[in-house]
Amino acid sequence: MGILEVKGVHKRFGGLQALGNVNLSVKENTVHAIIGPNGAGKSTLLNCLVGKLIPDSGSVMFDGQSVLGRKPHEINQMGISRVFQTPEIFTDLTVIENVMIPCFAKRDGAFRLHGIESVQDEKGIIEQAEQMLADVNMLDKRNMHAGSMSRGDKRRLEMAMCLVQEPKLLLLDEPTAGMARADTNNTIDLLKEIKEKRDITMAIIEHDMHVVFSLAERITVLAQGTPLVEETPENIKGHPKVREAYLGEAQV
Amino acid sequence: MLGLNAKDSRFMLIVVALTLLTPFILNPFPADSALAQFNAGYPALMQRFAIYGLMAIGFNILFGLTGYLSFGHAAFLGVGSYASVWMFKLLSMNVIPALIAATLVSGVFALAIGYVSLRRSGIYFSILTLAFAEMCYRLAYSVLTPITNGETGLQITLSDPRILDGAPTSSSLPTPGFFGLKMNAAHTIDIAGWSFTFSVGYYFCAVIALIGFYLSLRIFRSPFGMMLRAVKSNQQRMNYTGLNSRPYTLAAFVISGMYAGLAGGLLAAMDPLAGAERMQWTASGEVVLMTIVGGVGTLMGPVLGAGFIKYCENIFSKINESVLHSWFSFLPDGVEDVVTWIFARFVGEGWHLTLGVMFMLIVTFLPGGLVEGGKRLAARRKKKSDADAAKHPAE
Numbered sequence: 001m002g003i004l005e006v007k008g009v010h011k012r013f014g015g016l017q018a019l020g021n022v023n024l025s026v027k028e029n030t031v032h033a034i035i036g037p038n039g040a041g042k043s044t045l046l047n048c049l050v051g052k053l054i055p056d057s058g059s060v061m062f063d064g065q066s067v068l069g070r071k072p073h074e075i076n077q078m079g080i081s082r083v084f085q086t087p088e089i090f091t092d093l094t095v096i097e098n099v100m101i102p103c104f105a106k107r108d109g110a111f112r113l114h115g116i117e118s119v120q121d122e123k124g125i126i127e128q129a130e131q132m133l134a135d136v137n138m139l140d141k142r143n144m145h146a147g148s149m150s151r152g153d154k155r156r157l158e159m160a161m162c163l164v165q166e167p168k169l170l171l172l173d174e175p176t177a178g179m180a181r182a183d184t185n186n187t188i189d190l191l192k193e194i195k196e197k198r199d200i201t202m203a204i205i206e207h208d209m210h211v212v213f214s215l216a217e218r219i220t221v222l223a224q225g226t227p228l229v230e231e232t233p234e235n236i237k238g239h240p241k242v243r244e245a246y247l248g249e250a251q252v
Numbered sequence: 253m254l255g256l257n258a259k260d261s262r263f264m265l266i267v268v269a270l271t272l273l274t275p276f277i278l279n280p281f282p283a284d285s286a287l288a289q290f291n292a293g294y295p296a297l298m299q300r301f302a303i304y305g306l307m308a309i310g311f312n313i314l315f316g317l318t319g320y321l322s323f324g325h326a327a328f329l330g331v332g333s334y335a336s337v338w339m340f341k342l343l344s345m346n347v348i349p350a351l352i353a354a355t356l357v358s359g360v361f362a363l364a365i366g367y368v369s370l371r372r373s374g375i376y377f378s379i380l381t382l383a384f385a386e387m388c389y390r391l392a393y394s395v396l397t398p399i400t401n402g403e404t405g406l407q408i409t410l411s412d413p414r415i416l417d418g419a420p421t422s423s424s425l426p427t428p429g430f431f432g433l434k435m436n437a438a439h440t441i442d443i444a445g446w447s448f449t450f451s452v453g454y455y456f457c458a459v460i461a462l463i464g465f466y467l468s469l470r471i472f473r474s475p476f477g478m479m480l481r482a483v484k485s486n487q488q489r490m491n492y493t494g495l496n497s498r499p500y501t502l503a504a505f506v507i508s509g510m511y512a513g514l515a516g517g518l519l520a521a522m523d524p525l526a527g528a529e530r531m532q533w534t535a536s537g538e539v540v541l542m543t544i545v546g547g548v549g550t551l552m553g554p555v556l557g558a559g560f561i562k563y564c565e566n567i568f569s570k571i572n573e574s575v576l577h578s579w580f581s582f583l584p585d586g587v588e589d590v591v592t593w594i595f596a597r598f599v600g601e602g603w604h605l606t607l608g609v610m611f612m613l614i615v616t617f618l619p620g621g622l623v624e625g626g627k628r629l630a631a632r633r634k635k636k637s638d639a640d641a642a643k644h645p646a647e
C-alpha cells in the first residue's frame with residue numbers, strides 16, 4: 001500500500017476526457033515522477049488530489065483516508081502541499097511573510113483569531129521561516145516584495161512555502177519550468193537535500209528529463225489521460241510505449 | 253508601549269496629541285474674521301469627524317486588508333443607533349449600556365449578513381451587502397415600525413421606563429451622559445480674537461475613536477492582520493496552505509460591522525435619535541469614499557478621508573448664493589451673475605457635485621489617496637533638503 005492510492009479516477013471536461021481510469025500508487029518516502037506530453041492530464045490529476053477538482057468517479061486515498069469531498073485547506077492539513085505550474089504566492093506580501101503564513105497554518109490550524117498579538121513577537125515562527133529561507137538561499141531577499149521577484153525566485157519561494165510545512169506528500173507541478181539551468185540544478189540539489197534530511201514523499205510532474213532522471217525513483221507515463229507504464233528510470237528510457245507517446249515530442 | 257514597537261508608539265502618540273488638540277487645530281481663524289466660516293472646531297462637526305473616522309477605521313479592516321468591498325455598512329450604523337436609543341429608552345441615559353448594545357447587536361447583524369454575503373466574492377459580494385442593507389432600510393420604514401418608529405425616527409420620551417435612572421425629576425427630556433458628565437456640556441475659552449469650544453461629547457467620541465484606532469493598529473500588526481492581507485493577495489494559495497479563508501473574512505466583516513455599530517451608537521449618544529435614512533445606500537457609499545479618498549489599507553487614511561469629506565460637506569453646504577455674491581462683488585455686474593450662478597451649482601445643496609469632482613481628481617492623480625499625497629510631499633521635501641545639503645557640503 002502506498003501513502004497515496006489513486007484508483008479508477010475519471011474526469012471529463014464537457015466532451016473532453018481529461019482523465020480516464022487513472023490508477024496510481026505512490027510509495028512512502030519515494031520520489032515519483034509523472035511525465036507525459038502536453039495536455040496528457042497531469043495537472044488535472046494533481047487538481048483531483050488537492051481538492052481543486054472533484055473526479056467524476058474513482059477514489060483517492062491518502063494515508064488511509066479519502067480526500068474526496070474535502071476542502072483544499074483540509075487536504076493540506078492532512079499533509080499534502082502543492083507547488084503550482086504557475087507560481088502561486090502572496091504577491092503583495094514580503095518574502096518572509098510568505099513563508100511565515102504556512103508556519104502559522106501548521107502551528108495554529110486552519111483558523112485562529114490571533115488579532116491582538118504582534119507578529120514581531122512570534123520569534124519561533126520568524127526563526128523557522130528564516131531558516132527555511134536560508135535553506136533555499138533566499139535570506140538576502142527576506143524583506144523584498146514577493147511580487148517584484150523574478151519568476152525563478154517566485155518558484156523557489158513557493159517551494160519554500162510548501163517545504164516549511166514539512167508535508168508528508170509534496171506535489172510539484174513542473175517546479176523548474178521557467179528557471180535558468182543553474183537554478184534548475186540548485187532546485188534538484190535542494191530537493192535531494194530535503195529528501196535526505198526528512199521523511200518526505202514527492203510526486204513530481206516535469207518535462208525536463210534531466211530533472212526527472214536526477215530525482216525520480218519511480219516514473220509513471222501518462223498519455224491522453226491514462227497511465228501507460230509505471231517503471232524505474234532505467235527501464236523507462238528505452239520503453240517502446242513511451243517513445244510512442246512522445247512521438248513528435250522531445251526525444252527521451 | 254502597550255504592545256506596540258517604538259515606531260508605532262510614536263505614531264500612536266502623535267495621533268493622540270492631534271486628536272486631543274483638535275479644537276485648537278481646526279479653529280485657525282479668529283471668530284469674527286471673514287474666514288471664520290472655514291473653521292471646523294465646533295463640537296457638532298468635530299464629533300462627526302471622530303464618529304465617521306471610527307466607522308472608516310473599522311471599514312478599512314475589511315476593505316483595506318481583505319479587499320472585500322462592502323456596500324452595506326450603513327446598515328450596521330443604523331442598527332447601532334436603534335440599539336442605543338432603545339437602551340436610552342429602556343435602561344438608562346448612561347451611554348455605556350447603549351454603546352455596548354450598539355456594538356453587540358450590530359455584531360450579530362454583521363455575522364448573519366456576512367455569513368451569507370461572503371459565500372461570494374468581488375462584485376457579487378458587494379451587491380449582496382448592498383441588497384441586505386437596502387432590505388434593512390426598507391424594513392425599518394415598513395414592517396419594523398414598532399421597533400424603529402418608521403419615518404419619524406426613534407426618539408426618547410418622558411414616559412420611557414429607563415429602569416436604572418429612576419423617576420424623571422424634570423419635565424424636559426434627559427440628555428445622554430457618561431455617569432455625571434452630560435454629552436452636550438461644553439466650555440468655551442476666548443483667547444484674543446479666537447474662541448475655542450471644548451465639549452464633553454467631542455472628547456468622549458475622540459477617546460472611543462482613539463481606542464478604535466489603537467485596536468486597528470494592533471490588528472494590522474497581528475498574525476490575524478497578516479492573514480487578512482493574504483486573503484486579498486491570493487486566496488487560492490491561502491486555501492492550499494491549509495488556511496480556511498472563510499472564517500478570517502467573516503471575522504473581519506464582523507469586526508468592521510461592530511465598529512460601524514459603535515459609530516452608530518455614538519451618533520445616538522450625541523443626539524438620542526435614530527432614523528432609517530442612516531441606513532440608506534448613499535451612507536454606505538460615503539464610508540467607501542472616505543476610505544478611498546484617505547488611502548485604502550493605510551492606518552491614517554480612513555480617518556483623514558472621513559475628516560476631509562465631513563469637512564467639505566459642512567463648509568460647501570453652508571455657502572449660499574448671497575455668500576458667493578459677496579465674494580465676487582468686485583466683478584462687473586453681468587459677469588458676477590454668471591460666475592455666481594456657476595459656483596452656486598457646486599455649493600449648498602449641490603455640494604455633492606464638488607465631492608464628485610474632488611473624488612475623481614484624487615482617484616486619478618493620487619490613487620493612494622491623501623496619505624499618498626502626504627508621502628509624496630514628504631519625499632519631495634526630503635529630496636529638496638538633500639539637494640540643498642549637497643549644494644552646501646560645508647554646512
Ligand SMILES: Nc1ncnc2c1ncn2[C@@H]1O[C@H](COP(=O)(O)OP(=O)(O)OP(=O)(O)O)[C@@H](O)[C@H]1O
Nearest residue numbers: 013016018036037038039040041042043044045085
Ligand atoms: N478546467 C478545465 N476546463 C476544461 N478543460 C480543461 C480544464 N483543465 C484542463 N483541461 C483540458 O484537459 C486536458 C488536460 O489538461 P492538463 O492541464 O491536465 O494537462 P497537462 O498534462 O498538465 O499539460 P501541460 O504539460 O501542458 O501542463 C487539456 O486538454 C486541457 O485543455
Ligand SMILES: [Mg+2]
Nearest residue numbers: 042043044085
Ligand atoms: Mg500542467
